Amino acid sequence: MNPRPRRSCLYMPGANAKALEKGKTLPADVLILDLEDSVAPEAKEEARAAVAVALDGGGYGKRELIVRVNALSAPWGPADFAALASKAVDGVLVPKIETASDVLAANEALSASGAREDLALWIMIETPRAILNLRKIASAARRTRLGAFVMGLNDLAKEMRARMTPDRMAFQTALSLTVTAARARGLVAIDGVYNDIQNTDGFAAECRQGFALGFDGKTLIHPTQIAPCNEIFAPSADEVAWSRAVIAAFASSENSGKGVIKVEGRMAELLHLEEAKRVVAVAEAIHALSE
Numbered sequence: 001m002n003p004r005p006r007r008s009c010l011y012m013p014g015a016n017a018k019a020l021e022k023g024k025t026l027p028a029d030v031l032i033l034d035l036e037d038s039v040a041p042e043a044k045e046e047a048r049a050a051v052a053v054a055l056d057g058g059g060y061g062k063r064e065l066i067v068r069v070n071a072l073s074a075p076w077g078p079a080d081f082a083a084l085a086s087k088a089v090d091g092v093l094v095p096k097i098e099t100a101s102d103v104l105a106a107n108e109a110l111s112a113s114g115a116r117e118d119l120a121l122w123i124m125i126e127t128p129r130a131i132l133n134l135r136k137i138a139s140a141a142r143r144t145r146l147g148a149f150v151m152g153l154n155d156l157a158k159e160m161r162a163r164m165t166p167d168r169m170a171f172q173t174a175l176s177l178t179v180t181a182a183r184a185r186g187l188v189a190i191d192g193v194y195n196d197i198q199n200t201d202g203f204a205a206e207c208r209q210g211f212a213l214g215f216d217g218k219t220l221i222h223p224t225q226i227a228p229c230n231e232i233f234a235p236s237a238d239e240v241a242w243s244r245a246v247i248a249a250f251a252s253s254e255n256s257g258k259g260v261i262k263v264e265g266r267m268a269e270l271l272h273l274e275e276a277k278r279v280v281a282v283a284e285a286i287h288a289l290s291e
Contacts, residue, residue: 007233014047091120126152184284243276
């Protein structure tokens with residue numbers, strides 16, 4: 001088990017060379033270099049070229065690099081896919097995915113571009129049709145490079161005509177179904193952005209909600225959101241300590257073959273052992289990022 005932390009996934013506008021450079025110093029787990037929503041139509045080609053230069057220049061350290069391309073159906077989409085074939089990028093985030101066929105088309109486009117076999121395919125979940133097709137979309141992971149779902153709640157709110165309230169009541173079903181579909185196929189699940197940059201308390205509350213729902217991390221729109229996001233989506237010290245105790249207890253010879261044991265006054269089953277191993281692995285991976 002060697003999970004990669006994806007607590008904070010910061011969108012970086014591809015047309016902003018200064019922002020792309022600043023990304024090299026930010027403590028985000030993931031940088032999403034954006035060619036889509038944050039780039040005006042007249043700046044699309046300029047942004048693609050700027051991202052290519054940034055990737056060629058390197059210097060991003062252990063940060064995971066994902067490029068959000070334009071949809072294949074958009075005028076700039078095919079060229080975005082082709083431009084990434086030889087770049088030092090970890091994955092491609094594709095918007096407007098609504099069906100399993102869309103996943104297959106994106107996967108084929110990456111393969112046709114000559115992209116590396118280990119280049120991951122991440123997709124946006126941002127339309128009502130995508131929510132209704134989540135099971136089939138997730139099942140495409142069996143025959144593609146699909147690796148992650150990323151929520152796009154701004155687009156989803158627009159299409160649903162729903163209101164973005166602090167409790168995100170209108171989106172609870174969509175959020176939970178997305179995590180459920182992701183877990184069923186072993187995929188990463190990333191929560192959507194929080195728009196009010198100045199509302200730090202509201203942002204923290206939404207991070208805690210996303211963590212409670214089971215998301216691995218959250219997409220961000222400003223560097224000030226990174227630190228609280230990293231803290232909330234990381235296992236707490238108490239959780240890590242308990243997990244280590246569970247692992248040690250099950251490894252003890254006196255508990256050999258047991259399915260249920262008592263650890264520090266609490267009952268622990270084999271399912272708790274499995275989760276304890278995951279928590280410790282995540283904590284160790286987070287620590288490794290800071291070294």
